[in-house]
Amino acid sequence: MVVLDSLVYIKEQLDGSLTYRWSCRMGICGSCGATVNGTPHLTCETLLKDLKGPIVTVEPLYNFPVIKDLVVDIDDFMKKLQNIKPWIIRKTERPLKEGEFIQKPDEMDLYRQFSSCINCMLCLAACPVYASDRQFVGPAPAALALRYILDTRDQGKEIRLDAMTGEGGIWDCTFAGNCTVVCPKNVDPAAALQRLKVISLNELVKSILMPGLTK
Amino acid sequence: MEPQRKRKQFEPPSLWWLGHRQYLAYTLRELSSFFIILYVLLFSISMFQLKLGEASYQAYERLLTSPPFIVLSILILAFSVYHSITWFKVTPTALPPIRVNGGKMPGWVLVAVQVYLWPLISYVLYVWIYAR
Amino acid sequence: MVVRNRFEAIDWMLFGGGGIVAALVLPIHIIATNVLPAFTFAPTIFTQYQLTAAKVGEPLIKLYLILVLSLSTWHATHRVRFILFDLGLVKHRGIVTQASMVTLGAIIIFLIIALV
Numbered sequence: 001m002v003v004l005d006s007l008v009y010i011k012e013q014l015d016g017s018l019t020y021r022w023s024c025r026m027g028i029c030g031s032c033g034a035t036v037n038g039t040p041h042l043t044c045e046t047l048l049k050d051l052k053g054p055i056v057t058v059e060p061l062y063n064f065p066v067i068k069d070l071v072v073d074i075d076d077f078m079k080k081l082q083n084i085k086p087w088i089i090r091k092t093e094r095p096l097k098e099g100e101f102i103q104k105p106d107e108m109d110l111y112r113q114f115s116s117c118i119n120c121m122l123c124l125a126a127c128p129v130y131a132s133d134r135q136f137v138g139p140a141p142a143a144l145a146l147r148y149i150l151d152t153r154d155q156g157k158e159i160r161l162d163a164m165t166g167e168g169g170i171w172d173c174t175f176a177g178n179c180t181v182v183c184p185k186n187v188d189p190a191a192a193l194q195r196l197k198v199i200s201l202n203e204l205v206k207s208i209l210m211p212g213l214t215k
Numbered sequence: 216m217e218p219q220r221k222r223k224q225f226e227p228p229s230l231w232w233l234g235h236r237q238y239l240a241y242t243l244r245e246l247s248s249f250f251i252i253l254y255v256l257l258f259s260i261s262m263f264q265l266k267l268g269e270a271s272y273q274a275y276e277r278l279l280t281s282p283p284f285i286v287l288s289i290l291i292l293a294f295s296v297y298h299s300i301t302w303f304k305v306t307p308t309a310l311p312p313i314r315v316n317g318g319k320m321p322g323w324v325l326v327a328v329q330v331y332l333w334p335l336i337s338y339v340l341y342v343w344i345y346a347r
Numbered sequence: 348m349v350v351r352n353r354f355e356a357i358d359w360m361l362f363g364g365g366g367i368v369a370a371l372v373l374p375i376h377i378i379a380t381n382v383l384p385a386f387t388f389a390p391t392i393f394t395q396y397q398l399t400a401a402k403v404g405e406p407l408i409k410l411y412l413i414l415v416l417s418l419s420t421w422h423a424t425h426r427v428r429f430i431l432f433d434l435g436l437v438k439h440r441g442i443v444t445q446a447s448m449v450t451l452g453a454i455i456i457f458l459i460i461a462l463v
Binding site: 035038039059062063110126128131174175176177178181188190191194195197198 | 227231232234235237238241245305308309310311
């Protein structure tokens with residue numbers, strides 16, 4: 001029995017007004033995030049037998065405004081996700097007759113891990129930086145930005161770095177690592193953030209040493 | 216039309232993230248930096264006393280070897296070592312995976328290299344600067 | 348412009364450099380200068396004025412100490428600044444950032460005056 005089952009039981013048998021999000025009930029849609037016994041979890045994947053203590057406390061995800069009961073306002077996350085442009089950006093379009101972009105398996109491996117993100121926002125709920133500064137871009141948007149930067153078909157590195165290296169950007173990350181600990185999909189957003197910092201530094205050094213080269 | 220939504224800000228207990236072991240380890244790791252600054256200040260003062268002459272230097276050394284300062288120094292050392300260990304552990308995450316012989320070099324190799332270099336470098340520095 | 352906040356980028360670069368330096372080098376310094384002197388037969392010259400003055404007088408050692416301790420201080424003040432942010436103790440990040448850079452500068456200047 002998982003936490004989601006108990007929420008369903010409460011709604012059906014005890015209090016019909018209890019409001020919570022869920023959808024796939026198998027840990028892939030990212031809808032059912034909540035704070036269980038003080039830590040962010042997907043309620044559909046959290047077995048009751050794995051939780052300590054006779055009392056299980058379920059709260060809405062931390063760091064987000066609450067709409068009702070366990071339903072939180074995710075507008076801020078959505079806005080940040082859009083800011084990093086989570087799609088393939090091309091500077092030079094490829095005519096259809098040239099065929100599709102060929103991507104080899106080892107090229108896909110470069111970003112595969114970061115593409116596993118299901119937008120469940122457990123990482124943002126766990127992040128101490130986001131807790132003290134809602135302007136922070138957050139682990140998930142950063143991990144998804146890296147997913148596209150590392151994609152060999154993408155040409156939008158500069159645009160995404162520009163969106164993420166200013167106010168509330170990647171420099172605010174202190175590598176607490178909470179995000180990676182709570183991520184249900186092993187995305188390792190903490191690694192994504194550190195790698196973005198290194199990539200940004202490379203770009204900065206390139207722009208200082210070879211100003212003509214950066215387009 | 217957007218439905219009217221009351222945006223109540225749910226306030227988790229302040230500093231909730233300090234109550235978890237993982238997050239507490241992180242805070243301790245960050246606090247080690249206070250002790251590093253403390254050491255740099257103590258060292259600077261000792262170099263200053265060195266400039267002022269033998270009497271000042273020996274007086275300062277006596278202060279440094281008094282019990283409260285020994286305790287402080289051991290604390291500084293403990294936090295410094297904690298900084299070193301946690302630093303070595305996180306270095307692999309900042310780098311893209313390194314390809315070796317068709318596979319990916321596992322992160323622990325980088326950690327092992329640093330852990331191996333650590334006593335080596337320490338010994339070289341000790342011999343260079345501090346050995347009699 | 349690709350990297351918007353150049354100051355934070357360079358600050359992070361030096362933070363990283365200071366981190367690896369502090370990790371590899373600080374423990375032996377702390378042991379040799381602060382822990383070993385407590386023992387009477389300590390194998391460190393730091394208890395003796397003449398030997399220490401002679402050693403620290405060498406330009407290469409002076410340069411090494413200034414570099415290593417400055418980088419470590421850069422690393423440490425960066426961390427202190429961000430832990431203050433994380434603990435929610437800061438209303439104006441800009442002011443705290445400037446204050447931490449001033450403190451950093453003061454510590455490094457003190458270090459240089461003491462050594463040179």
